[in-house]
Amino acid sequence: AQKVTQAQTEISVVEKEDVTLDCVYETRDTTYYLFWYKQPPSGELVFLIRRNSFDEQNEISGRYSWNFQKSTSSFNFTITASQVVDSAVYFCALTDYKLSFGAGTTVTVRA
Amino acid sequence: DVKVTQSSRYLVKRTGEKVFLECVQDMDHENMFWYRQDPGLGLRLIYFSYDVKMKEKGDIPEGYSVSREKKERFSLILESASTNQTSMYLCASSLFPHRGTEAFFGQGTRLTVV
Numbered sequence: 001a002q003k004v005t006q007a008q009t010e011i012s013v014v015e016k017e018d019v020t021l022d023c024v025y026e027t028r029d030t031t032y033y034l035f036w037y038k039q040p041p042s043g044e045l046v047f048l049i050r051r052n053s054f055d056e057q058n059e060i061s062g063r064y065s066w067n068f069q070k071s072t073s074s075f076n077f078t079i080t081a082s083q084v085v086d087s088a089v090y091f092c093a094l095t096d097y098k099l100s101f102g103a104g105t106t107v108t109v110r111a
Numbered sequence: 112d113v114k115v116t117q118s119s120r121y122l123v124k125r126t127g128e129k130v131f132l133e134c135v136q137d138m139d140h141e142n143m144f145w146y147r148q149d150p151g152l153g154l155r156l157i158y159f160s161y162d163v164k165m166k167e168k169g170d171i172p173e174g175y176s177v178s179r180e181k182k183e184r185f186s187l188i189l190e191s192a193s194t195n196q197t198s199m200y201l202c203a204s205s206l207f208p209h210r211g212t213e214a215f216f217g218q219g220t221r222l223t224v225v
């Protein structure tokens with residue numbers, strides 16, 4: 001069985017602060033993919049980033065960066081220099097043959 | 112643009128009614144999913160389908176069934192609605208989730224069972 005755990009329920013920051021979201025996962029598979037999705041107040045989930053289980057290289061894309069560590073089964077996500085528009089619920093997800101989500105972390109960025 | 116469309120944004124149904132939630136995608140995706148979203152619980156997978164007429168139970172299938180007669184359409188059925196099925200329901204589709212393709216989501220259906 002696969003499981004995704006997001007320990008942080010809510011995070012509140014002031015604009016321009018960095019925000020790091022934690023994600024820990026469990027799976028028996030050796031091949032899998034990890035994702036981060038964003039759900040803004042409008043409600044529709046939007047894909048942000050993905051990482052496969054074979055590639056532990058960390059990346060940066062604009063203000064987003066992610067840290068994948070297979071040894072600790074963690075896939076953390078950072079928003080640098082947060083903006084008010086980053087306020088949303090962020091979900092970590094894992095897929096092998098089905099797509100499983102964590103409970104989500106609500107990020108509030110205050111002006 | 113990929114589009115996943117759920118037939119209703121809001122629904123109010125009575126206890127015991129049979130409820131159909133419809134989802135249509137326009138990108139010829141093989142895989143479709145139904146989730147329910149509840150505060151503090153995130154998205155929980157109810158059922159998914161990897162091909163026409165094929166379905167698999169997710170993590171919380173009890174009280175639900177699904178139908179996939181055509182590739183583009185995936186229906187979630189509440190056989191006899193109960194108040195504990197009041198929730199936000201999200202449909203998603205993906206081309207090859209096992210190869211890491213992302214899922215596209217509908218706007219959600221907020222179902223209230225009274």
